[in-house]
Amino acid sequence: MKELVYIIQTPPFWLKTPPLSLTYLKFYLEKEGLRVGILDLNTLLFHSSKSTTSTWLTLSSNFEKSLFEFVEDKYSQVLDDVYKKIKDAEFIGFSLLKRNTEFSLALAEKIKQRFPKKKIIFGGPQTSILEREQKLNADCYWVIGEGERPFLDIIRNGKRRIYRFQELENLDTLAFYDFEYLNLKNYSLHLPLFSSRGCPHKCRFCSERFLSKKFRCHSPEYMVDQIKYLKNKHKTHNFVFCDSLINYKRQWLHVFCRLLIKNNLKINWEAQIRVEKNFSLELAKLMKKSGCYNLFVGLESASDKVLTLMDKGFDASSALCFFNTLRRGDLHFEVSLIFGYPGEGEKEFEETINFITKNKKIIPKIAQANLFLDYLNNFSGKSLPENKIKKRLQSFINIIDKEKIKYTKSFIGNLTYS
Numbered sequence: 001m002k003e004l005v006y007i008i009q010t011p012p013f014w015l016k017t018p019p020l021s022l023t024y025l026k027f028y029l030e031k032e033g034l035r036v037g038i039l040d041l042n043t044l045l046f047h048s049s050k051s052t053t054s055t056w057l058t059l060s061s062n063f064e065k066s067l068f069e070f071v072e073d074k075y076s077q078v079l080d081d082v083y084k085k086i087k088d089a090e091f092i093g094f095s096l097l098k099r100n101t102e103f104s105l106a107l108a109e110k111i112k113q114r115f116p117k118k119k120i121i122f123g124g125p126q127t128s129i130l131e132r133e134q135k136l137n138a139d140c141y142w143v144i145g146e147g148e149r150p151f152l153d154i155i156r157n158g159k160r161r162i163y164r165f166q167e168l169e170n171l172d173t174l175a176f177y178d179f180e181y182l183n184l185k186n187y188s189l190h191l192p193l194f195s196s197r198g199c200p201h202k203c204r205f206c207s208e209r210f211l212s213k214k215f216r217c218h219s220p221e222y223m224v225d226q227i228k229y230l231k232n233k234h235k236t237h238n239f240v241f242c243d244s245l246i247n248y249k250r251q252w253l254h255v256f257c258r259l260l261i262k263n264n265l266k267i268n269w270e271a272q273i274r275v276e277k278n279f280s281l282e283l284a285k286l287m288k289k290s291g292c293y294n295l296f297v298g299l300e301s302a303s304d305k306v307l308t309l310m311d312k313g314f315d316a317s318s319a320l321c322f323f324n325t326l327r328r329g330d331l332h333f334e335v336s337l338i339f340g341y342p343g344e345g346e347k348e349f350e351e352t353i354n355f356i357t358k359n360k361k362i363i364p365k366i367a368q369a370n371l372f373l374d375y376l377n378n379f380s381g382k383s384l385p386e387n388k389i390k391k392r393l394q395s396f397i398n399i400i401d402k403e404k405i406k407y408t409k410s411f412i413g414n415l416t417y418s
């Protein structure tokens with residue numbers, strides 16, 4: 001039997017973890033009885049072109065704009081194989097992020113030229129941005145937000161062109177996924193998990209609100225069974241939560257960690273966590289015992305004025321208290337910072353620097369530091385000049401180098417396009 005649907009992961013995209021969005025969509029549609037093929041053109045082209053990880057992952061408009069032409073020129077055989085594979089499918093889906101949008105639109109155009117009857121469906125985080133830029137054309141389907149229900153609707157009766165935030169109510173109705181359909185040798189065996197969708201918080205700079213409307217999560221029992229399933233299938237102990245935050249509900253996290261321990265799963269897991277006031281030492285210890293080996297914390301600033309302007313919902317002293325608790329629970333964590341948020345003057349910048357240097361024995365590592373980018377256009381004209389913020393970032397790097405504070409070099413300034 002031929003595939004009715006093909007979903008293509010176009011480049012450039014993250015290389016390590018298998019593509020979770022496509023996996024969810026595939027398993028959802030297959031549960032509904034449809035045959036779905038996945039083509040990971042991202043890893044295929046990365047390996048065929050013998051590119052370097054740094055070329056592939058560094059944000060660069062030139063690279064992103066010229067990649068399709070380059071592939072057509074040098075690796076036309078790979079594209080011919082794609083056309084052959086998808087020949088009989090009626091629906092072709094693309095998952096759009098900012099970085100692979102040019103490539104996806106170009107490939108979709110070629111597919112349309114060769115197979116005018118095929119229906120093209122675009123989904124993924126970039127569609128909401130394209131909609132705001134009025135770039136959704138009328139001869140394709142566009143899905144904004146979560147994809148499972150709208151994808152099925154389009155296949156069954158596709159009456160509209162644009163589908164917005166048709167979200168699943170009960171995430172536990174989703175089938176367990178695995179990655180047997182991919183060659184897992186091309187990826188790291190740190191498998192992705194997604195226990196919740198959305199974020200209940202509304203930090204002012206964050207574009208999360210364009211990705212999902214209502215916060216929902218799986219039950220801890222479902223997550224533990226999903227982990228067992230992946231562990232048995234792929235013989236791995238390593239997992240990465242892709243959730244926006246893992247501590248949306250304190251009680252959830254307690255129950256989840258206890259279940260991991262009770263089931264003796266012996267996994268290693270990492271996740272993003274939000275600074276939480278009065279975070280209990282007992283919970284930190286439980287997380288450690290259940291296998292948590294790293295946490296990513298969005299501190300963003302250590303100036304109370306800037307934290308308030310950002311609507312982060314915590315101040316520097318509660319962040320420090322939280323970090324101390326993680327430390328006492330023997331949890332490793334890394335913090336991210338934003339420089340140049342409107343309202344951050346030299347004084348506020350100094351406050352952040354002082355906080356980091358003064359607490360260098362408590363904060364194990366800087367995960368990421370970036371210039372503030374006004375994605376949401378909340379501050380038109382009010383952002384500091386880029387060269388001024390770049391200076392702050394550079395002076396921060398000089399200081400952490402001097403203070404021998406650990407940081408991930410490739411994640412410094414990595415949100416700015418070259």
Ligand code: B12
Nearest residue numbers: 017021057093094095097098123124125126146147242414
């Ligand atoms: C985990 C994560 C990462 C992980 C990646 C792990 C992985 N497996 O990919 C890491 C930390 C490595 C990472 C890196 C980066 N990330 Co990131 N990341 C995320 C995060 C938190 C979750 C992504 C995820 O796995 N979601 C789970 C899946 C199931 O959801 P989904 O992809 O949205 O798919 C659903 C819908 O979008 C839709 N859908 C998706 N595709 C399709 C296709 C069709 C046909 C249909 C119908 C529907 C559909 O249906 C899916 C299921 O409901 C998101 C924020 C978020 N909350 O989503 C940011 C996010 C995706 N990342 C983002 C960015 C910018 C990056 C970086 C570029 C940052 C950087 N400069 O380094 C890098 C990318 C690497 C690189 N340099 O190229 C942005 C992308 C913005 C954009 N418009 O492109 C996001 C949205 C964060 C944000 N709010 O800005 N990231």
Ligand code: SF4
Nearest residue numbers: 199201202203206244
């Ligand atoms: S807690 Fe994190 S994901 Fe949620 S709105 Fe704030 S920055 Fe965004």
